[in-house]
Amino acid sequence: MNDTRGALLGPAEIRDLAGRLGVRPTKTLGQNFVHDGGTVRKIVRTSGVTAGERVVEIGPGLGSLTLGLLEVGARVVAVEIDPVLARQLPTTVAAHVPDLGDRLEVVGADALDVVELPGPPPTALVANLPYNVAVPVLLTFLERFDSLQRVLVMVQSEVADRLAAGPGSRTYGVPSVKAAWYASARRAGTVGRAVFWPVPNVDSALVALDRREPPVTTASREEVFTVIDAAFAQRRKMLRSALAGITGSSAAATVVLEAAGVDPQARGETLDVQDFARIAESLAMVGA
Incomplete structure (x- = not known):
């Protein structure tokens, strides 16, 4: 493969490109563009993506991370909601790594609406996720694309804590348990502002x-997931009270919990995903 080092976007080029496109980063779309090549290569290196691997990237923006993924030989399908950015991405790739343009496919769509992707199924997801929709996008892709074996995403630090938290942690909650249904999660580094x-x-x-x-x-x-949502809807409540809404009463919830081998006085943040699965099974069996 040709040496493409130095082909990444820098601060001046990011601003120039945005200016020429008339793009003003918006909070609505959660747009913050990475302009540091070292950070891009750190993300790619941490992801473990290898040459020839099929990778899906969500929210490629101006193409910083896309170029980094192509640089190591990945085949990238990029999902971009902004039509201006989606149209520009192939041009940016052609200008920086002309020999690798055939390794990129762009899907112009809201990631939450994507139910299929072109080409072979991706085995990895690597993305600087828009912070305002990071958790729903991540969970949606894990649900819809079971070919994804590895994920590395950049998110808001407190969201990272929630996703990687274990039972008993103060940051443990709905994102933690739902992510645990699909995968084991861990923090893999910090990124400066x-x-x-x-x-x-x-x-x-x-x-x-x-x-x-x-x-x-x-x-x-x-x-x-219905049980998980109910358990954390009012975090400080005991499970027998928190689940009353889906069982009909606290008494019915107590029966369900005891049948699942879970203390009715426990709180949701002390349970792991297997515990919630047992409660859901018990709920179906008891018919509450």
């Missing part, structure tokens, strides 16, 4: 997820 344009008001972090089999259960994912 100065590498973005515009500079965000929050710190950023990398989260790595490795696909694993969901809990063995007769309950469906939807049934388990």
Whole structure:
């Protein structure tokens, strides 16, 4: 493969490109563009993406990370909601790595609406996710694309903490448990604010997820997620009270929980995903 080092976007080029396109980063789309090549290569290196691997990138923006992925030989399908940016991306790639343009496919769409992707199924997701929709986008792609074996995403630091948190942690909640249905998650590094344009008001972090089999259960994912949502809707409530809304009463919830082997006085943040699966099974069996 040709040496393409030095082909990444720098601060001046990011601003120039945005100016020529008439693009003004918006909070609505969660746009903060990475302009530091070292950070881009750190993300790509941490992702473990290899030459020839099929990778999906969500929210490529002006193309900083896209170029980094192409640089190591990945085949990239990029999902971009902004039509101006989606049209520009192939041109940017052609200008910087002309020999690698055939490794890129662009899907102009809202990631939450994407139900299929062109070409072979991707095995990795690598992205600087728009912070305002990071969790729903991540969970949606894990649900819809079971070919994804590895994920590395840059998100707001506190979101990274939630995704990687374990039972008993103060940051453990709905994102933690739902992500655990699909994968094991861990923080994989921090990213300084100065590498973005515009500079965000929050710190950023990398989260790595490795696909694993969901809990063995007769309950469906939807049934388990309903229990998770109810358990954390009013975080400080005991489970017997928190689940009363989906069981009909606290007494019925107590029966369901005891049948699942879960203390009715426990709180949601003390349970792991397997515990929630047992509760969902019990709920179906008891018929509450």
